[in-house]
Amino acid sequence: MVYASVEHPPVLGGKVKSYDDKEALKVRGVHQTVPIDPFQQAPGFQPVGGIAVIADNTWAAFQGRKKLNISWDNGPNETFNSDEYKNELRATSHNPCKVVRNIGDADAVFVKGGKVYEGDYYVPLMAHASMEPLVALAEFKDGKATLWAPTQNPQAVQDIVSKELGISKEGVICHVTLLGGGFGRKSKPDYVAEAAVLSKKVGRPVKVVWTREDDIKFDYYNAVASMYMKAPLGANGKPTAWLQRSVFPPIPSIFDVNTVYGEPAHLQQGWTDIPYDLPNLRIENGPAKAHVRIAWLRSVANIYHAFAIQCFTDELAHAAGRDPVDYLLDLIGNPRTIDFKGGQYPNYGASMDVYPWETGRLRRVTEMVAEKSGWGKRNHGKGTGIGIAAHRSFLTYVATVVEVEVDDQGEVRIPRVDTVLDAGLVVNPEATSSPVRRRRGIRHKYCAKRRDYGDQGRHRPIEFSGLSGGSDCRGALSDECIHRRW
Amino acid sequence: MIQLKVNGVEQSFDGEPEMPLLWYLRDVLDLTGSKFGCGAGLCGACTVHVNGQATRSCLTTMRDAAGKEVTTIEGLDKDGLHPVQRVWMEINVPQCGYCQAGQIMQAASLLNSKKKPTDQEIDEAMAGNICRCGTYQRIRAAIKAAAGEMT
Ligand code: FES
Ligand code: FES
Numbered sequence: 001m002v003y004a005s006v007e008h009p010p011v012l013g014g015k016v017k018s019y020d021d022k023e024a025l026k027v028r029g030v031h032q033t034v035p036i037d038p039f040q041q042a043p044g045f046q047p048v049g050g051i052a053v054i055a056d057n058t059w060a061a062f063q064g065r066k067k068l069n070i071s072w073d074n075g076p077n078e079t080f081n082s083d084e085y086k087n088e089l090r091a092t093s094h095n096p097c098k099v100v101r102n103i104g105d106a107d108a109v110f111v112k113g114g115k116v117y118e119g120d121y122y123v124p125l126m127a128h129a130s131m132e133p134l135v136a137l138a139e140f141k142d143g144k145a146t147l148w149a150p151t152q153n154p155q156a157v158q159d160i161v162s163k164e165l166g167i168s169k170e171g172v173i174c175h176v177t178l179l180g181g182g183f184g185r186k187s188k189p190d191y192v193a194e195a196a197v198l199s200k201k202v203g204r205p206v207k208v209v210w211t212r213e214d215d216i217k218f219d220y221y222n223a224v225a226s227m228y229m230k231a232p233l234g235a236n237g238k239p240t241a242w243l244q245r246s247v248f249p250p251i252p253s254i255f256d257v258n259t260v261y262g263e264p265a266h267l268q269q270g271w272t273d274i275p276y277d278l279p280n281l282r283i284e285n286g287p288a289k290a291h292v293r294i295a296w297l298r299s300v301a302n303i304y305h306a307f308a309i310q311c312f313t314d315e316l317a318h319a320a321g322r323d324p325v326d327y328l329l330d331l332i333g334n335p336r337t338i339d340f341k342g343g344q345y346p347n348y349g350a351s352m353d354v355y356p357w358e359t360g361r362l363r364r365v366t367e368m369v370a371e372k373s374g375w376g377k378r379n380h381g382k383g384t385g386i387g388i389a390a391h392r393s394f395l396t397y398v399a400t401v402v403e404v405e406v407d408d409q410g411e412v413r414i415p416r417v418d419t420v421l422d423a424g425l426v427v428n429p430e431a432t433s434s435p436v437r438r439r440r441g442i443r444h445k446y447c448a449k450r451r452d453y454g455d456q457g458r459h460r461p462i463e464f465s466g467l468s469g470g471s472d473c474r475g476a477l478s479d480e481c482i483h484r485r486w
Numbered sequence: 487m488i489q490l491k492v493n494g495v496e497q498s499f500d501g502e503p504e505m506p507l508l509w510y511l512r513d514v515l516d517l518t519g520s521k522f523g524c525g526a527g528l529c530g531a532c533t534v535h536v537n538g539q540a541t542r543s544c545l546t547t548m549r550d551a552a553g554k555e556v557t558t559i560e561g562l563d564k565d566g567l568h569p570v571q572r573v574w575m576e577i578n579v580p581q582c583g584y585c586q587a588g589q590i591m592q593a594a595s596l597l598n599s600k601k602k603p604t605d606q607e608i609d610e611a612m613a614g615n616i617c618r619c620g621t622y623q624r625i626r627a628a629i630k631a632a633a634g635e636m637t
Contacts, residue, residue, distance in 0.1 A: 003513065028502050057513035058522070059505050131523055131531065131584040131618040180584040181618050212524045434581055437623065 001137070001205040002031060004198050005061035007068055008050040008218055009038065012292050013075035019051055023067035029060030033068070034201050036194065038075075042257045043293055045160040047194040048218055054202055058209045080291035082125070082224070089226035089288055090120060093245045097286035098261060101272045101343040104280035109232060109241035117319055119229040121308035125221040128297055132180025133215040138195035139205040144171040145196050150179045152187040160189055161196045172196075184296040188220045220295035223248040227308035237320020238330060241280035244312075246271055246305060249290035260287035262301070264344040270305035270391055272343060275359050277333025302393040310389035324388055325370045332390070335360025348394055355395050355424075365399040365420045366390045373401035373418035383407060384415075396423040488552045492517070493561025499548055507551045508532045508543035511558055519559035519587045523616070530615030533588035534558045540595035542614075559587035562594060570594045573631040581619035589615050593629050602633050 009015060015038040024033055031054045038049035053064035110116065136149040138161075145161050154174040162169045179186060195208040210218075225248035231239035251266060252259040262285045264272070272283055297303075317327035338357040347355060370376075370388065380386060383406045390399040398421040405413045419436060426432050488499045492515060499510060506525070511517045511534070523531030525544045532544040535557040543556075562568045570593050580586045589612070596603055596611040603611065608629050617625070 057505070057509050059509035059513070060502070062525075129618060131521075131529075131582060131616075133522065178584075179582055181582040209522070212526070212529075430578070434619075434621075437620065 001207055002054050002056065002202065003058045003061045004052045004054050004195070004206050004208045005058065005065045005211070006036065006050045006052045006194060006208065006214070007065050007070060008048045008214065009072055009074070011072075011074040011077050011080070012043070012048065012218075013041070013077050014038070014072050015049060015075060016051060017071045017073045019071065020069040021051070023069070024053055024064040027055070027060055027064040027067060029056040030064035031055060032202070033064070034198060036197055042253070042255050043190075044255055045156060045188055045190050045193060046164065047190055047197055052198055052208075054198070054206065061209070062211065077291045085224065085291070086122060086226065089224065089247045090122070090228075092286040092288065093120070093226045093228035093247045095286075097245050097247070097284040099282060100267050100285050101283040102281065103278065104241070106241040106243050106280040106282040109280050110230070110243075114232050116230060116232045117316055119308070119312045119315060121227040121229070121304070121311055123225045123304040123307055125224045125292065126297060126303075127216045127219040127221055128183040128185035129216065130181035130183055130185055133212050134186070134191040134210040135180075135208065136192040136195035137205060137207040138192070138199040140165065140196060140199040143167060144173070145199070146173045146175070147192055147196060148175045148177055149189070149192045149195070150177050150182070150186055151189055151192060152179065152182045152184070153189060156187065157189040157192045160193045164193045164197050165200055183298050184300075185219060188295055220254065220293040222297035222300065222303060223251070223294045225304035227304065229308060229312040231312075231316060233316065233320055236330070237316070237322050237327070239278060239316065242276065242278050243282045243284070244271070244274070244309070245284040245286055246308070247286035247288050248301070248304065249288040249294045251295050253290035254293050254295055257290070260289055261285055264346050266301040268345050268347070269299075269301035270309065270393060271301065272345060273338065273340075273357060273392065274309055275338060275357065275362055275392065276331040277336075277359075278331070299393050302391065306389065306391040306393070310391065314387055323376065325366065325375055328388060328390060329363060329366060332359050332363055332366070335363060350395055357392065361397045361422050362390055362392060362399070365397045365422050369399040369401050369418050369420040372420065373416075375401060396421055398422075488548050490551050490553065491555045493557055501548070503547060503549040505548050506544050507534070507546040507548060507556065510548055510551075511543060511556075517558050517560050521584055521587060523585070528616070529585070530588040530592060531585050533591040533615065535591060535595055538595070538598060540592045559591060562591065568594060569635045570597065570628070570632045573628045573635065577624050577628045577631065579621050579624040579628050581621055585615065585617045585619075589617065589625055593625070593632065596629065597633055597636055601636065603629065
């Protein structure tokens, strides 16, 4: 087996104009350098291309790579600049976009004038940053490829490797190793295809190791997104109309660069299914061209959609002089099943009959988290604030109360988080609670507890409370948390 | 020729003296328990003991390791049942597991020097070991439990 490290084009879609590997080949342990072709648009799961350094060990490959002298053609994304892009997305969101769901006539309310509240929300590109940087081992022999890789998607490995090597899918065997963290990144097997291509070119088993820098630079990022919100407030401070526009480069752009609108599968993620009981509601989505690879990262589009809707709700509550929990419950309205007639709502591929969108369940987690967190009962000192958010993501209803402290230096600390979630029947409580607990890289005493809500039907909410005093967790699994790490 | 001891076994190395110990362990000795997370001393995944001290093997050159005794996760206990490993299993600390060898080596070294570390001492000793899965609460609980077992 030999080890490989690949110098990828500095800009996605770039290619090698020429290169000189004289110095690289002088590094002790380096065997050879191997060019990898740039991908054909669209990128899909193809390798990004570049120059691979093949060596006796990983470190020699890294060292050799530093000595490469490459001249690049940066390709069509050369002038991409994330600050300008942010402004572009925001400008798009300030103008009429494609209507993806409509109730009543929001414009008719807006033209009546009066005080209208507006909000802009922005979420940057996010990298998965799995603990294990990407790595894959490939052996191409006798016309067949055998791979060992931490992958969330061995079928996609089979597919892309058979295409890249021009062999049948049956000729590709993928052994799935422990994942080393994935969060969605390792469902995109470009790095596995890279190892396969190199093994074929080198004629030996090749292990490709990405550096942390490669991992962050060549991620399939969670989409950058800009959201614009608009609502006038009427009696009781409730919105009389509600407009929301989201603009983000869509995931299918990795398969077709001309795709610029969000598709129902991602617009449903906390956007077209805003659960508020409003007489006039217009939901729009605007176009955005991708300049980096965009794809799935845990909870995907729910991240930016929930952020915008829940922040705007909180701001409206303050504008209306109302308690944010009361206000949120008021907007959610009475328990009912949301009817998506006339709109597209894929419901995460699940049946609407078996998994209806029930606002009563969202109310219940909201009420429960308010109660468990001591909402309205705790004293918050100077520099401390508390906020609530409620959301349905992948058929799970969740509400969270976060307490935040900001000191004189602007340092932010989160002393306490309470979360209640209703995921329906929980088959593996440990696998449910661990990932929820992970969100708490914070300094506080924390306790997780699961109760049997057998008398309340099939939905058993699970609550996770971060308790600074840490006293009322009788019989609970109690964990203590240590400092925020980043 | 560089001489060193790894998990009690004498080794000699005639390769590049600037090579980090991590890659010697992983690629030359095939001791893949020590992990690569950053190569820059920022994550702690590569933590081993050098003369009993928790050390980032990604920043320790072979030249620096010469004459030293290195212990990796494979050598912490021959049956994998060091007190820290035992409580780690009892408390079910790991999620993906990738950072855990480093966490365990760091924790074991802390408990060697401090029998009953306070919360603050635990936080300080463990601050350089990142866990992307967020297992920090259980790590701290496990260190406390192990401290009980080791006395
Ligand atoms: S790999 Fe050594 S500290 Fe990250
Ligand atoms: S258990 Fe996954 S990084 Fe720590």
